[in-house]
Amino acid sequence: MRIFAVLLLSLAATAQQAAQPVLPPSSGFPGLDQYRASRVAIYMNDYGQLARYRDANAAVKPPASAESRVVFFGDSITDMWAIADSFPGRPYINRGIGGQTTSQMLVRFKQDVIDLKPRVVVILAGTNDIAGNTGPISNEDIEANFASMAELAHVHNIRVVFSSVLPVHNYTPQSKELFAQRSSERILALNRWLKEYCAANNLVYLDYFTPMVDDKGLLKRDLAQDGLHPNKAGYASMAPLAEKAIETSLQSSDIGLQH
Secondary structure, eight states: OOHHHHHHHHHHHHHHHHHSSOOOOTOOOHHHHHHHHHHHHHHHHHHTTTTHHHHHHHHHHOTTTOOOOOOEEEEEETTTOOOOHHHHOOOOOOOOOETHHHHHHTTTTHHHHHGGSSSEEEEEOOOOHTBBBBBBBOOOHHHHHHHHHHHHHTTTTOOEEEOOOOOOOSSSSSGGGHHHHSSSHHHHHHHHHHHHHHTTTTEEOOHHHHHHOTTTTOOOOOGGGSSSOOHHHHHHHHHHHHHHHHHHHHHSSSOOOOO
């Protein structure tokens, strides 16, 4: 019996280990190792982090008949954005969660987007996929996650604005780790796909990349201290671009994915 019990415990431990995300190498940055280790518990207990906005969503009232509700859906770049300050008086809702990948966002898309009944969703994601926050993932699989979000939105008559992945820089000491995780080539390739996908499916492509990149192909130094997350100046440059994209989406005669 003792041998049998030990065998069961061994099998259980092996299964638990196999279920944990396989995190890619950290390029030698100890801070990155600590960050990833701290997130394993989140992935195991609430992979999509549905608990983050569950209570807040329950408090959101149905939109008024003439309300042009918009959900900003994304990772830490959205999470850190003071939406109410950038768009005063607008019925815009922030549903960003720091560190998330498109795989996690797809899990919570119904709760944090569809159930809030917006007219438009502005999706900004992909940088953490490239960084391998939930394990290695190909651009093709990231693209499939984006397409799944667009298809779900279409079924529920929600217009989609896909934002470009932001450039990154390594101009400051605190930017080195974040920059090392993110391939500029993959960012460019993913943005190329997003732009083409939007054009082919009558969706709006929100290009943050072009006005925020410098002549070296990096994020302009004055827009982010850590090389990734926009500062006040960064968000100030993004806000009018987002507003224009939302207006374009609302004025469109169809919601996309008609073919």
